[in-house]
Amino acid sequence: MGTVQSLAEGAKLASRQVALLTTEQKNDLIYKIANALEENASMILAENRRDLDAAEQNGLRVAMIDRLRLTETRIHDMANGAREVAELPDPIGEVLEKRTLTSGVNLVKKRVPLGVIGIIFEARPNVTLDASVLCLKSGNATVLRGGKEAIYSNRAIVSVMRDVLSQNRVDPNAVCLVTDTSRDSANELMSLKGLIDVLIPRGGAGLIHSVVENARVPVIETGAGNCHLYIDREADLPCGVKVAVNAKCSRPSVCNAIETLLVHEDIAKEFLPVMQNALSEYNVELRGCPKTCEILSNITPATAEDYATEYNDYILTVRVVSSLKDAVDHINRFGTLHSEAIITKNLQTAETFMNTVDAAAVYVNASTRFTDGFEFGLGAEIGISTQKMHARGPMGLRELTSCKYYLYGSGQTRD
């Protein structure tokens, strides 16, 4: 029996207790966790320092080290994030349906926790707290498997949480951390059918691909975002420029930023130079299709690979298309079912685009950057699902639940 399996067995047992906690009990635990986190800030920062030292020694990229870094302020923000989750409505116990069957049996369909949620993530220690608090609020136990870069920080945060659980007579295995950060431990976690009810990978395309390929347990695929903005021939061009700049440049490293701009040929000559000028302020590198390269000078020709690439950087592919259908076909071929937008004044065109493009979120005249649990009003987010099963788009508390049929009879049997 592997170490991860015994952790998950512990989490399974704990999940049965956590599922029965009242809203008040869960909120009380979350507030206590938030307070304990702040009280233990210096310990957590000291452990985080060990991760940072190792990261610097190992020559990690600056962006990676930044994600890893905790500060007093950051810990305070994490604690407040947890308190906000406590304030959210509890999804558990909600009656989804209620009816009397022809047999006279009374059926009540209720929202229940999923059970044990596995989370595999990379070097962001704040995920440790965010994810386990969301799981706790939704009545689930969590098995966390973070990256080796954040192991000391993760251990510190999890130990604070487990102490609070124990002190309040809740099985601390409701929050488990896999401390073995080898590839083997990740593979073992993915194989624990019957113990892990849902596995959520959070991280880069490589991690997500590996989980989808190897998991034997149900997975919710998250994160990959090869998003597009299509400027229709009936677009308001200043609106198109403004949205393009925002969708590309406001935070290029995130999944809801755009990677490719599609432009209708009728307005390409007018639109592209203005857009190039606006994007040049952010030093965005443009890679263009042949028609784009004819209109704009000094840009790199785009390859087929470019169309399929999520740059997460100040790079934008530009393609001129001859129709709405071409734009939709391009997106349905290269998109990752995340967020897609059209700029147009024609509402009929907008509806056709939105109905035929396959994505979690489809926009007209707005930036794809809004695809986010907080922006969508879910109050929280554990990731953005890019699959169609179970959850689609930003996942909040409700997406961490299942349902259960309760049937009340008085001796009914079936013919």
Add this chain to the structure above:
Amino acid sequence: MGTVQSLAEGAKLASRQVALLTTEQKNDLIYKIANALEENASMILAENRRDLDAAEQNGLRVAMIDRLRLTETRIHDMANGAREVAELPDPIGEVLEKRTLTSGVNLVKKRVPLGVIGIIFEARPNVTLDASVLCLKSGNATVLRGGKEAIYSNRAIVSVMRDVLSQNRVDPNAVCLVTDTSRDSANELMSLKGLIDVLIPRGGAGLIHSVVENARVPVIETGAGNCHLYIDREADLPCGVKVAVNAKCSRPSVCNAIETLLVHEDIAKEFLPVMQNALSEYNVELRGCPKTCEILSNITPATAEDYATEYNDYILTVRVVSSLKDAVDHINRFGTLHSEAIITKNLQTAETFMNTVDAAAVYVNASTRFTDGFEFGLGAEIGISTQKMHARGPMGLRELTSCKYYLYGSGQTRD
């Protein structure tokens, strides 16, 4: 490129057309399919005869041959089943949520089709029609991979459906049949990430296990049912006997029949002999725990393997337990998350049982045999999910859908 992949690519294209059909168009197609099925009954029966001949030559079990057999009446029933699906409300387009975000963007969350649904099933040609009609009504395309025993019947039924689609200018690839019935074709279907949005296995434990182990696409696990009935110390004993007989004997071959009876020790001596007598009318073989064997004479001792076995036959394991907790622990150890029941007059005990037993459907004082899409009022059923993600319990039209966020802006960008 494999054959199955090219089929699935065709289905993916067709799915985009099917997703946009109106309710009226879909219902019209389904009625025409039902009529065409009856009009082509003699052709279908002749093809079915070829399957039956092969089955007899290959010495298939009688039960298997019975499942394979079509008759005029059976075809008429299948057609009427399709007409009933046409009468059901269309889940597609339902507005699930609607709000204006703080940015002023209007959000509408709508129900949409999943896309392409793969179905792997065994020797029941009626599944071919049932499943594709349910998928069509919910706006999905289907790739069917039935067993080799039913290949001629399946080809005949699918050709009738595809003709109706073509005649009505709908891409016939909305219903695709994998005619290669080798294991390779099943494996290829399971690997088609990006083409198959959800894969539903329908059949025995071996098939389902193989799909869960090997699939790279999202799967909804169905069917396995190791169900229990617990007779509490405060049970109405005649009610317990009646429900036990119904849950075991009304149709032992199906997944919602019980396989194990758990009896509280306080009433075991009184209950077990009466129950044994009632079950003897159906020649049910009992396999008992040591305490059961002390109370009842002439019964086989149960092994640990018995507790984990879904007999689908007139065999019942009996175990005496010393508490509600023991009963729940037994179920949570050996159950398959399908249907579990308690007989008790104590509503508090019932609630505890129902809240702590992990199953899609939990019953008090009623037979587990009610777990069924029709009985639950869903109007149809494509299978019974025994996983917690996406769908749980009987799956009707709504369980064949996903959702999509539509966002209407007027140039909004994110800070």
